[in-house]
Amino acid sequence: xxxxxxxxxxxxxxxxxxxxxxxxxxxxxxxxxxxxxxxxxxxxxxxxxxxxxxxxxxxxxxxxxxxxxxxxxxxxxxxxxxxxxxxxxxxxxxxx
Numbered sequence: 001x002x003x004x005x006x007x008x009x010x011x012x013x014x015x016x017x018x019x020x021x022x023x024x025x026x027x028x029x030x031x032x033x034x035x036x037x038x039x040x041x042x043x044x045x046x047x048x049x050x051x052x053x054x055x056x057x058x059x060x061x062x063x064x065x066x067x068x069x070x071x072x073x074x075x076x077x078x079x080x081x082x083x084x085x086x087x088x089x090x091x092x093x094x095x096x
Contacts, residue, residue, distance in 0.1 A: 060084055067092050 064080050065071060071079075 063087075 061080065064083055065073075068083070
């Protein structure tokens with residue numbers, strides 16, 4: 001937290017060619033809290049997005065093996081990606 005204070009909350013003033021740091025003000029501390037809150041929200045949003053992508057990827061892998069029952073789980077990711085891309089332009093009907 002101290003690094004964040006040093007970067008965000010400390011203002012600088014140029015006097016006689018020397019840059020001097022001032023003590024953080026109440027406003028600076030409020031800014032720091034807002035930035036920390038924002039970063040927490042960004043991290044939480046990233047985690048939720050990753051979970052969503054993971055669920056979608058699991059569904060895609062399941063679809064791939066449902067449409068390709070003869071394929072082994074040792075197939076490459078590239079095969080999965082190519083199959084998925086083909087589904088955009090020419091989707092296969094469910095084999096179930």
